[in-house]
Amino acid sequence: MSDALRFVDITEDQLDAVMRVRARSFGVMAAGDREQWLKDARVFIQDGRYVGVADGDEVVAAARFWDFEQWWSGRPVRMAGVAGVVVAPEYRGRGVGSKLMRGVLQRAVDKGFPLTGLYPATTVIYRHLGYEFGGGRYRFSFPAADLRSLGGKEVAVRRAGPDDAERFLELAGQSHTRRRTSGPLVWPIKEVKEWLADEENFAYLAEDGFVVYNWSGSDLCVDELVAGSDATARALWATVGSGSSIASTVQAYISPDDPLHLLVEHEAYKDVQHQRWMLRLLDAPAAIAARGFAPDVAVEADLRIDDPDVPANTGDWHLSVADGVGRLTPTEASGDVLQLGPRGLAALYAGTPVATLQGAGLVSGRPAAELDTVFASATPYMLDYF
Ligand SMILES: CC(C)(COP(=O)(O)OP(=O)(O)OC[C@H]1O[C@@H](n2cnc3c(N)ncnc32)[C@H](O)[C@@H]1OP(=O)(O)O)[C@@H](O)C(=O)NCCC(=O)NCCS
Incomplete structure (x- = not known):
């Protein structure tokens, strides 16, 4: 590896160069997504969570990490969620990615994160640096008609929006504490508000639960559903399932231990999607x-x-x-x-x-x-x- 390669903090004027490396790694970003990407990138930069490797003045690799909390057996633990790890093709296979990730680990240690996690596109580099599989992201799908008939009609359900973000976080926290959940993330409140403000997401709130779902092609897809009782679970799932005349299938990101598996009449379809994430103690x-x-x-x-x-x-x-x-x-x-x-x-x-x-x-x-x-x-x- 060239001696000129240095670990750097990404600066605003280097974002075009980062975007060029990203395009060669993940594909060319749609023009309409560029402004939002730049806006998000500035937040990572301001907080010292966007780093890279430069050859002279040219950025040839970059990565950033989220400031998350992650539930572990019912308690939230700060977790640096590493994303957007990219190395320019002409620099790959020469230890640049490893140099970058070592810098990421050190920065996350310096910022006091006890944990770091990521979704690996390839496990090799991350295993070399001490990451190992910690859990999965599961997407199940169910016949919408089965959800529609779950009942819960006695439970009041109302539309929700960005002003309910704090209540959503509170309800999710109560549920994870009660169930001693491991794995789910706590997103910064700003992101939760944006999620609830997005016109493509349909959010509903009950006294002790909520659901957020959207269209996925001709299916409906549940991003998150929290319920403090089986009656609320029935009511919220039935709200989504009420679309069964148009959408025959409801996809759902839920735990393999979610009560829904025991509530619905038929088991989930066999097309379960399972994507693993990795964890490391810092x-x-x-x-x-x-x-x-x-x-x-x-x-x-x-x-x-x-x-x-x-x-x-x-x-x-x-x-x-x-x-x-x-x-x-x-x-x-x-x-x-x-x-x-x-x-x-x-x-x-x-x-x-x-x-x-x-x-x-x-x-x-x-x-x-x-x-x-x-x-x-x-x-x-x-x-x-x-
Ligand atoms: C994945 C990526 C970041 C690795 O960067 P790099 O500079 O090539 O990594 P290094 O040279 O430090 O390699 C570290 C180890 O990972 C291995 N590795 C790197 N890329 C690999 C791949 N695609 N498949 C399998 N192993 C790979 C290397 O062989 C090396 O292992 P070794 O020492 O046992 O030989 C880079 O290839 C890249 O930008 N890819 C496209 C975008 C991407 O997939 N990013 C990851 C998102 S999670």
Whole structure:
């Protein structure tokens, strides 16, 4: 790699150059999307979350990251959501992407994010840097007529808009806390308002729930549905299903554990879409402290973490979980302990059984099946692509 390559903060006057690299990576952006893209890009720039690699003055690679929170076992944890990773074709395969991503990791560490996540277009580069699969984004589809007949007519449902954004976030938070959800993102309120203001989205609010859906070709598609009771779930799904005379199918981004699977008469169609996302711990003690744990599980265990790209994670640690709270504290090296790198740590955090990690060579040393119960949660899922 040339010595002239430097990790840089993207500046406004470099956005045209970034766009040229993007066009060669993801396709040429429609002219109508350009203004919005530039507007969004400026927010990332202002907050030091748009970075790149330059060869001399020319930007040849770029990436940005969102300031999200992500629910982990019913508690929100700050997560740097990496997106738009692009390297100019003539610079690919020479370590530029890795240099860029190392810079992203360092910037996210400096900004205090305990976690980072991303949707990989290719897993190789991210695995080399310590990311591993953490969960999936699932799209199920159902016969609209099945949803229409779910009932819930006694529940009042009204149209909603951008002024309801805070209430939507509050209801989603209550639902994720109650269900000890893992995976869903909390978007900045500005994005939630824009989502609810978009004329293409149809939003409805009940006292303890909401739904947002839109057209997807000739189908209807549910972006998100939250319900505090089965009556509200029935009412909101039936609101969407009421379109069954025109749309025969309703697609829905929901968890594989969503109550809808147990409410509808027929199972979802077999055309389930499943897209995996990856996770990485940037600050292991902070990530453990922020995450939820089931109130009735406890463990005391020593671990050895080896994390070459985030050295502060490396060392001998004692994990203590009790009363729904976890702590990771430095400890003296002891004999036969569970040893893991960042990929094993990320997958363990996301609830992957230790036996699976052993089977993939991601952990070694003492078998520690007792960790399965503390890290277990409902299947981690996301609703949104970013
Ligand atoms: C993916 C991308 C960012 C990688 O950048 P890069 O500069 O080529 O990456 P590096 O040279 O640092 O490669 C790092 C590792 O990833 C591997 N890798 C890179 N691109 C790969 C691909 N498309 N398929 C499989 N492996 C790939 C490299 O072989 C290398 O692994 P190795 O050291 O074991 O050989 C770049 O190819 C790109 O911009 N692609 C188009 C846009 C895209 O897909 N972005 C990712 C969105 S999540």
